[in-house]
Amino acid sequence: MDAARTMTVVRSSATASARTTPRFEDEVTKLIDVSKCIGCKACQAACTEWNDTVQPIGYFTGSYQNPPDLTANMFTLMRFNEWVNPKSGELEWLIRKDGCMHCADPGCLAACPAPGAIVQYANGIVDFVHENCIGCGYCVKGCPFDIPRYSAAPAKAYKCTLCSDRVAVGDGPACAKACPTEAIVFGTKGEMLHHAAGRITDLKSRGFESAGLYNPDGVNGTHVMYVLPHADQPELYSNLPSDPHVSPWVRVWKGAAKTYVSLAAMAALIVGAVVHHAAGGANRVSEKDEQAAKKLIEGKE
Amino acid sequence: MAADQAGITFVKRHALDVRITHWIVALCFILLALSGLAFFFPPFFFLTALFGGGETARILHPWIGLVLALGYLYLFLRFVGACLWHSDDSRWISRLGQVMSGHDENLPEVGKFNAGQKLYFWAMALLILVLLASGVITWNEYFAHATSIPAQRIAVLAHSIAAALAILGFIVHIHMVTWEPGTLRAMVNGTVSGGWGWKHHRKWLREVVSAGRAKPGTNAPPAE
Ligand code: HEM
Ligand code: SF4
Numbered sequence: 001m002d003a004a005r006t007m008t009v010v011r012s013s014a015t016a017s018a019r020t021t022p023r024f025e026d027e028v029t030k031l032i033d034v035s036k037c038i039g040c041k042a043c044q045a046a047c048t049e050w051n052d053t054v055q056p057i058g059y060f061t062g063s064y065q066n067p068p069d070l071t072a073n074m075f076t077l078m079r080f081n082e083w084v085n086p087k088s089g090e091l092e093w094l095i096r097k098d099g100c101m102h103c104a105d106p107g108c109l110a111a112c113p114a115p116g117a118i119v120q121y122a123n124g125i126v127d128f129v130h131e132n133c134i135g136c137g138y139c140v141k142g143c144p145f146d147i148p149r150y151s152a153a154p155a156k157a158y159k160c161t162l163c164s165d166r167v168a169v170g171d172g173p174a175c176a177k178a179c180p181t182e183a184i185v186f187g188t189k190g191e192m193l194h195h196a197a198g199r200i201t202d203l204k205s206r207g208f209e210s211a212g213l214y215n216p217d218g219v220n221g222t223h224v225m226y227v228l229p230h231a232d233q234p235e236l237y238s239n240l241p242s243d244p245h246v247s248p249w250v251r252v253w254k255g256a257a258k259t260y261v262s263l264a265a266m267a268a269l270i271v272g273a274v275v276h277h278a279a280g281g282a283n284r285v286s287e288k289d290e291q292a293a294k295k296l297i298e299g300k301e
Numbered sequence: 302m303a304a305d306q307a308g309i310t311f312v313k314r315h316a317l318d319v320r321i322t323h324w325i326v327a328l329c330f331i332l333l334a335l336s337g338l339a340f341f342f343p344p345f346f347f348l349t350a351l352f353g354g355g356e357t358a359r360i361l362h363p364w365i366g367l368v369l370a371l372g373y374l375y376l377f378l379r380f381v382g383a384c385l386w387h388s389d390d391s392r393w394i395s396r397l398g399q400v401m402s403g404h405d406e407n408l409p410e411v412g413k414f415n416a417g418q419k420l421y422f423w424a425m426a427l428l429i430l431v432l433l434a435s436g437v438i439t440w441n442e443y444f445a446h447a448t449s450i451p452a453q454r455i456a457v458l459a460h461s462i463a464a465a466l467a468i469l470g471f472i473v474h475i476h477m478v479t480w481e482p483g484t485l486r487a488m489v490n491g492t493v494s495g496g497w498g499w500k501h502h503r504k505w506l507r508e509v510v511s512a513g514r515a516k517p518g519t520n521a522p523p524a525e
Contacts, residue, residue: 014343014346115346132355134349134354134355134356134358134359135359135441135442136359137441137442138457140441140445140453141450141453141454141457146450150441150445155360247454249454250454252458253454253457253458258462259341266469266472273473273475276401276480277480280401280403282479282480282482283405283482284482284483285483286496288496289495290309290494290496292499293498293499293506294495296499296506296507297312297510297515299510
């Protein structure tokens with residue numbers, strides 16, 4: 001990954017101390033304003049175009065959502081949900097651009113066993129470095145948003161890079177560039193929070209009282225954020241989790257307690273075995289034992 | 302009595318099929334522990350070099366696991382009869398101090414396997430079952446869609462804990478073999494000295510003798 005060589009890495013999978021050389025880099029954010037999205041999928045097309053991925057042609061399943069799920073070739077997906085608002089009785093077409101959220105506390109990175117296969121840059125982007133990926137699929141288990149997808153050939157995991165290769169040279173992600181309504185905007189985190197606040201004020205003034213920002217605390221915030229007209233019910237948007245966090249099972253699995261207790265027990269047993277041998281000596285068979293056995297076998301006991 | 306070296310009588314203990322399977326299982330276990338620990342603890346990731354890199358280690362590990370599970374199933378069927386628990390076993394294990402200080406004479410006479418060996422046999426059977434089930438669920442290349450992601454999270458945790466326990470058992474197993482000289486040849490030549498049988502497995506030796514399978518001057522057939 002070129003991006004890994006041009007941007008500062010602050011965290012790296014299966015690596016104790018990532019580089020933390022101080023270099024001034026703003027955190028970046030991609031803000032997706034769901035209320036402005038018209039579901040045209042220009043972003044989806046731009047994503048496959050830039051990343052040079054080819055999603056095989058599938059079948060129509062009664063929804064604009066196509067393909068039906070994220071794949072190793074489709075890093076972003078427009079998810080469509082038809083919902084009747086019980087308050088107004090009106091049908092609302094809720095469209096959400098799904099993809100990697102670039103969590104500040106990434107579960108995939110915590111789960112990955114391969115040194116340097118997943119990195120987090122100082123600007124907040126979480127990136128997969130495929131030459132270091134061993135294809136175990138642990139990242140799939142670690143992610144609280146069900147984002148990484150495993151490809152059969154090559155057997156490696158893929159997801160949105162936030163166009164780290166474009167950001168590294170000062171450009172924005174391809175999806176944001178392609179969006180005709182500016183529903184996707186990209187900039188520093190500060191700029192995006194400011195922009196979102198303006199959008200939310202506007203939505204509230206137009207009757208969307210529960211409009212708000214989706215930037216969940218459970219993963220220490222994300223570098224992809226949504227402006228949601230119904231921010232009190234994120235699940236309406238094709239099951240966007242209201243309180244995402246790295247699963248406690250993953251925390252225990254990857255936790256220091258499990259790792260160090262098991263390694264300490266192994267070390268203690270090995271030391272114990274050596275001490276047992278050295279202190280008491282081996283439990284040898286004596287000449288008397290051999291004679292007794294001989295008598296038994298010869299039937300003279 | 303298969304051979305007579307300097308007045309020592311050797312008694313057949315393990316048949317050839319058991320010995321071959323035992324060493325296949327042992328080799329698989331070591332390879333699994335080395336590759337598994339590389340995924341378990343990042344400072345051990347360099348161990349994947351033994352397998353040709355992280356990717357090949359990741360590919361090989363589950364296949365070696367399947368060989369181990371099949372091998373252990375074979376050993377299980379061959380040994381299960383001799384590993385059933387008896388009241389003497391409880392008395393034996395309750396005098397662990399005597400065991401560890403090498404005072405076999407203060408312990409109940411032992412049959413083919415002592416209580417420690419039986420516990421190791423049953424613990425490994427259980428752990429390998431857990432490792433097999435959780436390992437298959439974790440096997441992303443083929444079984445990613447067979448179970449839900451929450452189930453896979455539990456499986457991978459169970460797998461790593463079961464692996465740690467199995468490695469602890471394995472360390473004790475190796476230690477007991479080296480601490481009781483004369484034991485290793487039971488799995489290499491297939492025989493043990495009569496004195497070894499008298500000291501550690503007297504009940505078994507009596508059975509072998511009374512069954513007429515250890516007559517002086519004859520080649521002892523496999524005593525199972
Ligand atoms: C019985 C059949 C077994 C199967 C099918 C199996 C399968 C797996 C799989 C699929 C993984 C994930 C990495 C990969 O994809 O290669 C794994 C990890 C691992 N395996 Fe196994 N395995 C088996 C037996 C064992 C045994 C006997 C041991 C211990 C000696 C062991 C120790 C480990 C460890 C320590 C890990 C890493 C767990 C972690 O990341 O925390 N496995 N195994
Ligand atoms: S599959 Fe995911 S967890 Fe496994 S090595 Fe690759 S990036 Fe890391």
